[in-house]
Each structure stands twice: as structure tokens, then as C-alpha cells.
Amino acid sequence: MRRMVRENLDSDTADELARRQTEADRQHAGGQLDVNGAWTSARKSAAFRPALAALKHMAGDTERCMYCLDSHGTDVEHFWPKSPYPQRMFDWANLLLGCAECGRLKGDRFPLDGGAPMLIDPSAEDPWEHLDFDSDTGNLMARVDAASGEPSRKGAATVDMLKLDAREALSKLYKRTFLRLRSEVDSALNAARGTDSPNAVALLDRLHALDDHGLLAWCFSERGAREQTLGRLRRESPGIWSQGESRFASTAAHR
Ligand SMILES: [Zn+2]
Known part of the structure; x- marks a missing residue:
């Protein structure tokens, strides 16, 4: 999403x-x-x-x-x-x-909680506030709140309603998009080894063009940074990382 x-x-x-x-x-x-x-x-x-x-x-x-x-x-x-x-x-x-x-x-079906929808409205809120991504399986799942350890109820309801963790073809495509993004970052990091860091704007533009499934908002977050390649990007090219964060992962709307 x-x-x-x-x-x-x-x-x-x-x-x-x-x-x-x-x-x-x-x-x-x-x-x-x-x-x-x-x-x-x-x-x-x-x-x-x-x-x-x-x-x-x-x-x-x-x-x-x-x-x-x-x-x-x-x-x-x-x-x-x-x-x-x-x-x-x-x-x-x-x-x-x-x-x-x-x-x-x-x-x-449209479950409510105190009158408020339990389904994520992508035109009104940032889906990644409620969702997480499993880069191994390609599944979407409810985001677990770091402080309380509780999964987002809205995220869980959305995943359940739209079966975002049980549509094999969907997971495959989310995973494929993730692997493309990761390999783009990988090549940029390897090409930059020992020289200047990769050209930030060009890399972010290429990533944006590859992101068919809205995954960059997840990639440029704390959660994405736990993944090896993205963690390396954050360490080795902090300037690019922060540009990516503000471009993709802010709760501000973007396409
Ligand atoms: Zn659909």
C-alpha cells in the first residue's frame, strides 16, 4: 500500500x-x-x-x-x-x-472501532503507520508498536480483510519489487566503493521508478534499516539515507 x-x-x-x-x-x-x-x-x-x-x-x-x-x-x-x-x-x-x-x-464487511473504520484508507492516512513488511516472504502484516509490543489493530484488520498475508501471487510480486530495490541499492553502494558516494538524486529516482508496491516508505524507516543492504546504505551514505527518508518515509503524502 x-x-x-x-x-x-x-x-x-x-x-x-x-x-x-x-x-x-x-x-x-x-x-x-x-x-x-x-x-x-x-x-x-x-x-x-x-x-x-x-x-x-x-x-x-x-x-x-x-x-x-x-x-x-x-x-x-x-x-x-x-x-x-x-x-x-x-x-x-x-x-x-x-x-x-x-x-x-x-x-x-467494514468493521468499525468506536465508529472509526478498521480498514486503512490509503487516500487519508499513511498505510505504513499500521503495516509492516516481511522481506523474506513478501507478506504484509500488522505493524507492532515498539513501545507496547502490540500489533496495530487497524493493520491486523486490514491484512485480514484483504488477505494481504495470504495471496501468494501478491506476496511474490511484493517480494520481487523489494529484491529489485535492494539490488539497485546494492549496485549503487558497490559502484561507490572507494570513490564518491552514489549520486543521491539519481539513485532515489531509480528506486522510485522501481517501486511498484509502495515499499520505499518501509525501506527508508527504522524497520527497513534492519535489513542488511538498507542498513549499509544508512551507515555508508547517511546523506542519501536522510534524503530518502524525507522523500519516501515521511508521513507526508507522496507518490
Ligand atoms: Zn486490489
Whole structure:
């Protein structure tokens, strides 16, 4: 997962979504709302196209699913599911781009804790505050809080809901991306041996281009630094490490 920046809609599209929401609220209050019908009609309308384009743009060049960053994001996903929460079905902040598999796994499940979602919303928070990565298996898992020793409940719920530790193909691809990143760092460190340190900006740009799965935020953190090659980068090229940290691992949004 990776933190996404939510883009603003143009005012016509925002107005159109608001109009549809008002109409849905009115029908819902009267017990006559056909959630799927209302959604399908909006989704097919020309007025919705800019919203879809904005979601695709947020997801990046390859338009991957915002949850797994792996399969193609083919569906407009309602973070708060639309059937139990029709009052959010046209709320722009509630719309993400998702893949069929994540949509199937999530379904209408949406556990809350004191009214707050237990699923990570990549458009609203840094997923790595709740998640950790196992570079041996490629699995995602709940982040364990260093102070309390407790795994993040939100991370655990997200991993469980989207099976982020049990999708073999997914883990394989996360691991492949990690190995590519690591080998890029390795070559840069070896090339720099005895000479100047590797060109920071060029290396970070290459890493960014290789990071299909949002792993750099994990790599340039305390957790990533425990891995041998990344630990070596931090020791031998502290300047690059701190640039990487501020570029990738800050909780500030980045793509
Ligand atoms: Zn997905």
C-alpha cells in the first residue's frame, strides 16, 4: 500500500456528485433507494468521467488497485460500502480505485472501532503507520508498536480483510519489487566503493521508478534499516539515507 494524494474535482463534477447524493438521501429517507441502480446510473453518466479520471490519476500511471497496488484498478470502490452506508455513496472522499479481488474479499464487511473504520484508507492516512513488511516472504502484516509490543489493530484488520498475508501471487510480486530495490541499492553502494558516494538524486529516482508496491516508505524507516543492504546504505551514505527518508518515509503524502 502507499499513501495517495486525493485530488480535487472540478466544480461541475463536485456539484453533480452532491446532487446525486441529495437525491439518494431523499430516496433513502423514503425507503425507496435502489443503491445499485442509483450507482450504476451515475457511474455510466458522462458527468462521472472526470471523477474516474481523477481516481486513475491518483492511482498513478499503471492505474493499480489502491489497496493491493497489484491488480489493475478496474472498479470504483466505496471505502464505506455503499449498501450499508448509502449516505456516503457519492461522497468524493469515499471513492477509491480497486481491483476485483480486493472488492470481492472486502464485500460489505467494514468493521468499525468506536465508529472509526478498521480498514486503512490509503487516500487519508499513511498505510505504513499500521503495516509492516516481511522481506523474506513478501507478506504484509500488522505493524507492532515498539513501545507496547502490540500489533496495530487497524493493520491486523486490514491484512485480514484483504488477505494481504495470504495471496501468494501478491506476496511474490511484493517480494520481487523489494529484491529489485535492494539490488539497485546494492549496485549503487558497490559502484561507490572507494570513490564518491552514489549520486543521491539519481539513485532515489531509480528506486522510485522501481517501486511498484509502495515499499520505499518501509525501506527508508527504522524497520527497513534492519535489513542488511538498507542498513549499509544508512551507515555508508547517511546523506542519501536522510534524503530518502524525507522523500519516501515521511508521513507526508507522496507518490
Ligand atoms: Zn486490489
